[in-house]
Amino acid sequence: MTEIPLHYYLLLSAILFSIGVAGVLLRRNAIIVFMSIELMLNSVNLTLVAFSAFMGNSTGQVLVFFVMAVAAAEAAVGLAIVIALFRNKQTVNIDEMNILKW
Amino acid sequence: MNFETILFFLIALSAIGSALMMITRPNPVKGVLFLIVNFFCLAVLYLMLQAQFIAVIQILVYAGAIMVLFLFVIMLLNLEDEKMLQERNNMKRYVAFAFAGGVLVEIISGIVLSTTGGGARISPEMARLGTVESIGSALFRDFLVPFEVTSLLLLAALVGVIVLAKKKFQS
Numbered sequence: 001m002t003e004i005p006l007h008y009y010l011l012l013s014a015i016l017f018s019i020g021v022a023g024v025l026l027r028r029n030a031i032i033v034f035m036s037i038e039l040m041l042n043s044v045n046l047t048l049v050a051f052s053a054f055m056g057n058s059t060g061q062v063l064v065f066f067v068m069a070v071a072a073a074e075a076a077v078g079l080a081i082v083i084a085l086f087r088n089k090q091t092v093n094i095d096e097m098n099i100l101k102w
Numbered sequence: 103m104n105f106e107t108i109l110f111f112l113i114a115l116s117a118i119g120s121a122l123m124m125i126t127r128p129n130p131v132k133g134v135l136f137l138i139v140n141f142f143c144l145a146v147l148y149l150m151l152q153a154q155f156i157a158v159i160q161i162l163v164y165a166g167a168i169m170v171l172f173l174f175v176i177m178l179l180n181l182e183d184e185k186m187l188q189e190r191n192n193m194k195r196y197v198a199f200a201f202a203g204g205v206l207v208e209i210i211s212g213i214v215l216s217t218t219g220g221g222a223r224i225s226p227e228m229a230r231l232g233t234v235e236s237i238g239s240a241l242f243r244d245f246l247v248p249f250e251v252t253s254l255l256l257l258a259a260l261v262g263v264i265v266l267a268k269k270k271f272q273s
Contacts, residue, residue, distance in 0.1 A: 003223035004110050009147070010213045012114045016121055016140075018206035023125035025198030031130050031176060035137050038168065039121055042144055045156075053151040053232075056225030061156050061232065062240050068163050069252045073259035075168050079175045080266035086179050087269075 009050035016043035030082050030092040034075065041071045110150065117143035130176050134169055141165040152228035155237045 016039060023036030045064045052060025086092055120139040127133045141164045148157035230236060241249050 004107060004150070007213060008110065008114075009151070011210060012117065012147075014206060014209035014213060015118055017209065018202050019118070019121040019125060021205050022198060022202035025201055026195065027125060029130055031172065031179075032125065032133050035130075035133055035172065036125060038164070039124065039137065039140065042141065042164070045160075046144055046147060049148055049151050049153045049156055053153060053224045053228050056227055056231070058231040058236055058240055059244075061153055061237055062245050064153075064156050065159070065237065065241065066248060066252060068159060069256065072163060072168055073255055075171060076263045077259055077266070079171060080263040083175060083178065083267045092179065 006050055006054045010047060013043040013046040013050070016040075016046070028093050028095055030085070030094050030097070031079075033094060034078050034082070037078075038071060038075065041067060106150070110147075113143045113146050113150075117147075131173065134172050134176065137172075138165045138169050141169070151232075152224060153232040155232060155234045 020036045020040035020043065023039065024033050027033055027036070045067055048060040048064050048067070052058060052064075082092060085097055089096060117140050120136045120143065124133045124136040124140065127136065141160060145157045145160040145165075148154075148160060
């Protein structure tokens, strides 16, 4: 059983992370921006699991567990903020959410 | 090219393809569905890395719980005129592509230039380390305090979400 090198997993994770960055920068829909953030978190999880597997240490997988818990909390709070903003402004366009901008 | 390598490239290509589709679809519901495809691809990769527990909670927590939350919010908001939301002017678009490409080049150069400390292949005891038993004993022995703090974090998020999302009553 030949193995896939660690670098392949890291490169895939880098590509997914960059796609997430592009999504955050390109899209104006706040929900799609959140989904791109989830994509970036997942690519980092892939890195952690890959390193954990190649080093033979399960600590990385425990860290992935905590990242998933934080991601769940972040998604819930973020979507609640989107709902609150939509109630005030009737839009999810992030270019119109500028009340904190000076 | 053995079976495992072909499977890896198929899964990697579909993960990248679904991620690209996710950030380019105007309709957010389609974006959520493509992101779920991406999460399933990652779960298969976790299985190839012998991380069974992570693969299962990837599907249960991410594809199950979090994406259903996204779908609920999209349906709750009843969005329209998605075409207008998608357009950015060209200048900003190029700057965004330049930043994303810069991040990609930076990470890849870091990967290529670095010498990693891990072995050349997946270590043989991973099939035992990735199980629920092994992760659970690590969580409840070595990481008990972070685990309890996570429960506090989830409680705080729960309260915060209800306060943020509930209607303001006129007093």
